Each structure stands twice: as C-alpha cells, then as structure tokens.
Amino acid sequence: MSDLEGLICERLAILEPEHLELRDDSARHAGHKGASGGGHFFLAIVSKQFAGLNAVARHRAIYQALGDLMGGRVHALSITASAPNEP
Secondary structure, eight states: OOHHHHHHHHHHGGGOOSEEEEEEOGGGGTTSTTOTTSEEEEEEEEOGGGTTOOHHHHHHHHHHHHGGGBTTTEEEEEEEEEOTTOO
C-alpha cells in the first residue's frame, strides 16, 4: 500500500467503514488527457453512516472526509458506497 493509499484509508476511517476496498487504477489512465497530477482510484465502502442517504449525499461525505486530497493528489475517484445489508 502506498503512502497516498494509506492516507486515503486513514481519512475515510471517520466514516467507520465495515468494509473498505481501495484500488489504485492510475496505471490504467497513463497517457490519457488530464491524467497527470493525481491518482485515479476505485473505492468500495460500506458504512452504517450511509443508511438513509442517497448516492449524492454518500459521495459528499466521502469527498468531505478526503478534503484537500480531492482535485490534488487524487484526480479521479470511482465510488461504490452502500449501507450494510444493501445489495
């Protein structure tokens, strides 16, 4: 796990995830327009804090937890966010 991946996981701990999968997909985007200057990641996260929230609110909570990493060290983040017992 890279330092950046560790930092992302550390910041997401505030959401008390029951499951967290983080994958660095930066290599798949090498050479793409706009791919420089930050990593591309896939995130799957399950948290009780997402219960009753729609997808937009869940993504906002994640972006808030990551703060200044978004748009800087993290260029793109593909998110699957759910509450426990959701499909």
